[in-house]
Every structure is written in structure tokens, then in C-alpha cells.
Amino acid sequence: MNTDQIWHTIDAQRAALCDLLAALDDDQWRRPSLCTDWTVRDVAAHLTLQQLGPGAVLGQMVKWRGTIDRTTAHVARVRAAALTTEQIVAEIRGTIGSRRHIFGVTRLETLCDILVHSQDIALPLGLRLDLPADAAAVAATRALTMRWPPPLPATKKMTGFRLTATDTSWSAGDGPTVQGPMAALLLVCCGRLAALPQLSGDGAAELTARTASGRQ
Template sequence: MSSPQAWVAPTCTGLADLLAAGPPTLWDAPTLCAGWQVRHLVAHLTMAARLTPEQFGAEMAAARGDFGVLSDTVAQRDGGLPADDLLAALRSPRLHGWEPPGGGALGALSHAVIHSLDVTLALGRPSVAPDGALVAVLDGQIAADGAWFGTDLTGLRLEAADAGWSWGEGRTVRADAGALVSLLAGRTLPDGTVLPRT
């Protein structure tokens, strides 16, 4: 792949395909994001497919500059959209070409991969992100020294059991690449595994 951006579309469409093939009850299942069902998570992931920059600016102003408040407001509101609308947003070329301000192509890919894993890991399903995308996001998280989500990597060795990827020295944390991405993103896995925070 010439750019991480090229992995965004298959990640998002893979999640759409998984949800479209499942029972409607999947939309109400919990995710790794506390308090968010699948519908809320997808509504958050696909904001860029629905909101113009001007609309996003208005939402941010309404949230008084607090992105956390904006995210929860939009997720709760737009999570009530029909499933077909949310699936269409996941498949939207506008979403696939979006880059977060200051985040670039890797930021866009990380957004898609991490949030898709919030769904698939919680549901006990395989990752929908391409293997290369998972490794690219792992490399980005390590390059940031865990700072994206405040994880403390001191004294840890991370090993991807399914990707031949490893980093660090110390206490070994071995898991599939997708699970490592989620751990580095500050998530608690369904089995209770979590990385220390800074």
C-alpha cells in the first residue's frame, strides 16, 4: 500500500459487511467504548461522512470546544439513525477519503481501525482491518510512545501472535495484532487485560 489511507475503505466496508450480515440485535450490543452500543460507535466513526466542516464547527461550538462532549452528543443522537443510513456512511467515499485535522492519513486509518476493533473484539469476531493496516497502526502507536491514549509502555515487550510484530523489552504482553492495537488505545479487552496508564 502506498498510503495508510488506502486501508481505510476496506476496514470500513468490512465492518459494514459484518453488520449487514448479522442480526439487527448486533446494533444494540456493547462495544469496548464504555456506554456506547454498536450503533453509537458507528455513528461516531462515520461523523465525517455526515458532517460538513461547517457543521462540525457548529457542533464543536455547541460543545464549547470539548471534543469529548461533541463525540458523545453526536454518537447518542446519530446512533438513532436507521441501520441502512449508518451502513451507507461506513461505505461512503467521503469517509474513506477523510483525514482528521493534524492527523493525516495515519490518523484516518487509526480512527477506522481502532473503532472497528471496538466493535469486533467486543462481539468476539475477527478483525475486519487488513493485516497491514493493523501493523501500520501499531507502528504509529509505538512511534508516539503511547501518547495518543496515555498508555505507559515502560518495561513492556509487546508481541503480535498473528503478525510477526514485536517491540520493547520487559514483561511480555502477547496477543493478536488487533488486540494489541486496542490495548495501546487504552481499551480494556473482554478478558480484562489492560495496559498501565501514564
């Protein structure tokens, strides 16, 4: 995918997620997401923070909680408490058409965030929000190969397997085969264990055992 295609996909996924969020009731906003200890509201609030400049990023460091993960979670919860439901949806919708991204990362991290976090919200609610396979492939490749930002711990557990998509031309790694829809492979690469049942192949059972021992 070229730059224009990546941003078009980001815009389309943001729009689809906003439509989904706008239809949720109060109870659904309070439900757990696929992110451990994050509610649907926390994840949505996090997605309003995708265009922070250098000053805002440094400002977040004042709220440091010992690790990037804990700090990110704290900032998301503060944001979730500060904004109304309508404001959260409006702020995400307001990023559609913009090519800004958080200082220190690239458009590929922005793509990963919206693809994965939209599923963090939709799947536990039993709702469907399709991911384009070609974009999920780009995001998975980035997740498996990036060195900065630091790679997700879940990607280390993919080592020693041949990951193969069944709905697009994509594969990565060497070893026993683990295959499935590209969206499911992306989610597992990012530690979302809910997608494991969609995977099959000679290595699927071993990968499930390896990943199930950790948190997502």
C-alpha cells in the same frame, strides 16, 4: 505501508464492516460495544463522521461537553439518533474510495479508527472481523508515538514493556516482554481490555494488572 496501501486497507475494512453491520438485527445494534458507555449503534454512527472539514469540526465545538472524549461521545449519540440503520451503513459505505479525512488529523488516525472501531463492534457480538497484521502494526506505532491528536491514556500504560507481535515483524518499547497477535496488541494499546487474554510473556500479568485498573 505506503499511502496507497493504507487507503486500500481503510477501504477494505470499511467494506467488511458495512457487510457485517448490514446483517445485524435490531437487538445487536443496541448492544454495548467495547467503548465504555457506547452502543454498537453509537460506534457505527461515529464512523460516519470521518471526513469532517474545518467548518464541521468547528461546528462540533458548539456541542462541547468539557472534554474531547465526552464531546465525541455526545456527537456520536446525536448522529446515531438522527440516522436510520440503513443510512448509517450507506454513509460508511459511501466513504469507500475517498481519501478525505477529518480536518486536523492524518490518514493514520483514519486507519486507527476503522481498525479499532470495527473490533469495538464485532468482538462483543461474538463476530469475527479480521485485521491485517501489517496495518495493525502501522496503527499501533502511530498510537504509541503520536503527540497530536493527544495520545490515548491507554498508551501510557504500555511504557516499560517490550511489546512484540507473534504474527508480523513488529516490536516497541523496552522491558518485560508482552507478546501476542498484532491485532490484540493494537487493541490493548488503544485501551480495549477484551484483548488482554490473547497476550502472554513475562510482562503480561503486570500489564494486565496495570491496565485493568482503568476504563477503556
